[in-house]
Amino acid sequence: MAKETPTRWDRRMQQRLAHGEAAALGELYDRFASLVHGLAHRVLGDEDAADRITRDVFTHVWENPEAYDPKQGPLRSWIATLTHGRAVQRLRQTESAALVRSGQGTTEDLERKVRHASAAARADYIVTAMPAPLRAALELAYFQRRDYRQTAVDLGVTEDEARRRLRLGLQLLSTAHDAGASGTPPGPPGYGRAL
Amino acid sequence: MSGPSPFSNPDDSEEPDIFETAAGAGPGAGTGGTNAGGANARIPTPRSSVEDTGRPLPDHVPEPLVLDHRVLKSLLGAWALAACSAEESFAVEDHLGDCGPCAEEALRLRDAVSLLHAEESLDLDPLLRARVLEGCLTRRPPRIPVPDWAVAYDAEAARLDALLQDIGDSEWHAPVRLRWYEGDDRVSRKTTVAGVLTHLMSVDGLVAVALGLDDPLFGMAPEDRRTPESRTESFWRASHFPPTRAVRGPWRDQSHAVIRTVSFAADASGSAGRKDRPSGQLPVSYGDFTLPLRDAMLDRAFECWVHAEDIAEAVDYPYEAPSPRHLNRMIDLAARLLPGSLAGRRRAGLAAPARGLVAAGAPGRTLRLEVEGAGGGQWLIALDSPGAVGSAAHEVAHVALDGAEFCRLAAGHVTPEEAAAGQDGDREAIHDVLYATAALSRM
Numbered sequence: 001m002a003k004e005t006p007t008r009w010d011r012r013m014q015q016r017l018a019h020g021e022a023a024a025l026g027e028l029y030d031r032f033a034s035l036v037h038g039l040a041h042r043v044l045g046d047e048d049a050a051d052r053i054t055r056d057v058f059t060h061v062w063e064n065p066e067a068y069d070p071k072q073g074p075l076r077s078w079i080a081t082l083t084h085g086r087a088v089q090r091l092r093q094t095e096s097a098a099l100v101r102s103g104q105g106t107t108e109d110l111e112r113k114v115r116h117a118s119a120a121a122r123a124d125y126i127v128t129a130m131p132a133p134l135r136a137a138l139e140l141a142y143f144q145r146r147d148y149r150q151t152a153v154d155l156g157v158t159e160d161e162a163r164r165r166l167r168l169g170l171q172l173l174s175t176a177h178d179a180g181a182s183g184t185p186p187g188p189p190g191y192g193r194a195l
Numbered sequence: 196m197s198g199p200s201p202f203s204n205p206d207d208s209e210e211p212d213i214f215e216t217a218a219g220a221g222p223g224a225g226t227g228g229t230n231a232g233g234a235n236a237r238i239p240t241p242r243s244s245v246e247d248t249g250r251p252l253p254d255h256v257p258e259p260l261v262l263d264h265r266v267l268k269s270l271l272g273a274w275a276l277a278a279c280s281a282e283e284s285f286a287v288e289d290h291l292g293d294c295g296p297c298a299e300e301a302l303r304l305r306d307a308v309s310l311l312h313a314e315e316s317l318d319l320d321p322l323l324r325a326r327v328l329e330g331c332l333t334r335r336p337p338r339i340p341v342p343d344w345a346v347a348y349d350a351e352a353a354r355l356d357a358l359l360q361d362i363g364d365s366e367w368h369a370p371v372r373l374r375w376y377e378g379d380d381r382v383s384r385k386t387t388v389a390g391v392l393t394h395l396m397s398v399d400g401l402v403a404v405a406l407g408l409d410d411p412l413f414g415m416a417p418e419d420r421r422t423p424e425s426r427t428e429s430f431w432r433a434s435h436f437p438p439t440r441a442v443r444g445p446w447r448d449q450s451h452a453v454i455r456t457v458s459f460a461a462d463a464s465g466s467a468g469r470k471d472r473p474s475g476q477l478p479v480s481y482g483d484f485t486l487p488l489r490d491a492m493l494d495r496a497f498e499c500w501v502h503a504e505d506i507a508e509a510v511d512y513p514y515e516a517p518s519p520r521h522l523n524r525m526i527d528l529a530a531r532l533l534p535g536s537l538a539g540r541r542r543a544g545l546a547a548p549a550r551g552l553v554a555a556g557a558p559g560r561t562l563r564l565e566v567e568g569a570g571g572g573q574w575l576i577a578l579d580s581p582g583a584v585g586s587a588a589h590e591v592a593h594v595a596l597d598g599a600e601f602c603r604l605a606a607g608h609v610t611p612e613e614a615a616a617g618q619d620g621d622r623e624a625i626h627d628v629l630y631a632t633a634a635l636s637r638m
Binding site for chain 1: 269270272275276279280300303304306307308311319320323327328330332334335336338339340341349356447451455458
C-alpha cells in the first residue's frame with residue numbers, strides 16, 4: 001500500500017487495470033477524479049459537462065489501460081492530457097454549434113475563447129505540479145501580497161533566490177499559453193514529465 | 196506527451212533564459228492567416244511600453260536606480276507580480292524601453308500573472324463516483340469485481356474521504372462526542388475529528404486482520420486489540436500526541452487494501468466452485484461476537500456513514516444519507532441482528548422473557564418492522580428466539596419508522612423514546628425491539 005514510489009504505483013495501477021480489477025478502478029478514481037473534474041470544469045465552466053468528461057476519461061482509461069506508456073511520464077500527466085484534449089474538443093464543438101445557431105461572433109472569437117480556456121486549464125495544472133518552492137513563492141507574492149524581500153524572509157532564502165523563484169515560477173506558468181489550443185496530439189505542453 | 200518539458204529540473208538550473216530564443220512561438224501560430232481581415236500580428240512588439248498594459252503606474256516617479264541588465268532581468272518576475280519597490284519598478288520599466296528580450300519576457304510574465312487565481316474548492320458530487328464506475332464496468336465487465344456486499348463500504352469510505360479532503364487543518368481537532376448504548380444506559384466519549392477517524396481505522400483493522408492484512412495495532416497486547424472499544428482506546432492511548440490529519444492516509448490505504456483483498460477473496464471462493472455457499476463467509480471476530488465477512492463489511496459501511504455524520508456535524512458540513520440500495524442493505528443487516536440483540540437483553544434481564552419455546556427454524560411470535568423512505572422495506576423480526584423464523588401469520592406487533600430514524604436509533608444517536616415510530620399491537624414487544632435496536636450501537 002503505502003511507501004511506493006510514484007512510478008511503481010503508476011505501473012502497478014496499470015497492471016491492475018489491465019487485469020480487470022474493479023477495485024483498482026475505484027482507487028484510480030479516488031486519486032484522479034478531482035484533477036480530471038477540475039481541469040474539465042476550468043475549460044468548460046459547466047458542471048454537467050465536466051461530469052461527462054470525467055466519465056469519458058475514466059471509461060477510456062479503464063478500457064485502454066495499455067495505451068498509457070510509463071516511459072512517457074507519470075500516469076497523472078497522461079490523464080491530465082487526456083482530459084485536456086477531450087474538454088477542449090468539447091468546448092470547440094459546443095461553441096461552434098452556438099456560433100452556427102446564433103450567427104453571432106466569428107471563428108476567431110471562438111478560437112480565442114478556446115485558447116483562453118485551454119491556457120487557464122493548463123495553468124491550473126502547472127501550478128499544482130510545479131516544484132513546491134516555486135509555488136510557495138508565488139503564493140506569498142500573489143495571494144498574500146508580500147513583496148519579494150518579505151517573501152525571501154518568509155521562505156528563509158536570499159532576496160536573489162526569491163526573485164529567481166518568482167521569475168521561474170511565472171516562466172513555467174507562461175508555458176500554459178504555448179502551443180495550439182487544439183489539444184490534439186502531440187498534446188499540449190504543461191502536462192509533461194518534468195512537472 | 197511528445198517532447199520532454201524544457202524544465203527538466205527547474206530547481207537545479209540557474210537562470211534559464213528560455214524565452215530569449217523562444218520569441219515568436221506565441222499562441223495563434225499555426226492557426227493560419229487565411230482570414231482576410233484578421234490582424235495576424237498578435238505578437239507583441241518588443242518595445243511596447245508597460246503603460247499599454249493598463250496597469251496603474253506608481254504614484255510618484257522616484258529617482259531611477261542604476262542597476263545592471265542581469266539584476267533587472269532577475270527582477271522581472273517580482274516586477275510582474277508588483278512585488279518589488281517603486282524604485283525597482285521604475286528601473287525595470289525604464290530598462291524595458293531599451294532591451295527587447297526583457298520587454299518580451301516582461302509581457303509574457305505579466306500574462307502569466309493573469310492566469311493565477313485563487314483555488315476554487317469545487318465539491319465533486321459524491322454520487323458521480325458511483326455513476327462513473329458503473330458506466331466503466333458496464334462497458335468493460337471486470338474480471339475481478341468488488342463483491343456486491345462490499346460496494347457499500349467502498350462507497351461510504353469514498354464519501355467520507357471526500358469530506359475529509361475539504362476540511363481545514365484546525366477542523367481536524369474539532370470536538371466530537373461519540374454516543375452509544377451499554378445496556379439501558381446511554382454513554383458517550385469525547386474525541387476529535389481525527390480521533391473519530393482513528394477509531395474507524397482501529398475497528399476496520401478487525402476486518403483487515405481477518406483477511407490476513409497488517410493490523411494497524413500491530414505490536415500491542417492481544418487484549419488491547421480484541422474488541423472495537425479496546426482497540427480504539429489503546430490506539431488513542433498509544434499516541435503521544437492528539438491525532439491529526441495524518442491519520443487520513445493510513446485509514447484510506449487500509450480501506451483500499453480491504454476492498455482489494457475481499458475482491459480477490461470472493462473471486463477465489465467463487466471459482467473454487469462453492470456455489471452452494473454465498474461468498475464472504477469468512478468469520479470476522481469483534482472480540483465478543485463474530486460476523487461473517489459479508490456482514491462485517493456492511494457493518495463497517497454503516498459505521499463509516501454514522502461517524503462521517505458525526506464528523507460533518509462537528510465541522511458544520513452537510514452530509515447525505517447513503518444511496519437507497521446501500522442503505523437498504525445496512526437496514527437489512529440491523530434487522531437480521533435484532534433477534535440476537537433481543538436475546539442478549541433477555542439474558543441480561545433487560546427484556547421481557549420469551550413467551551414460549553420455539554424450535555429452531557419454526558415460526559414464532561413476530562414483529563413487523565416497516566422502514567419507510569428510500570432504501571426501506573419490511574422485515575419480520577422473530578421475537579422469541581434468534582433461531583425462530585419471523586412469520587406474517589404470527590405477527591403480534593407492527594412498528595413503522597423512517598429509514599434515517601431507524602439508523603439513528605441503531606447508531607445510538609436517538610433514544611427509543613425519542614425515535615418517532617408508528618406503533619400498533621403488543622406494546623411490550625415493541626418496547627423490547629426498539630431497545631434491542633438501540634443496543635446494536637457500540638462505540
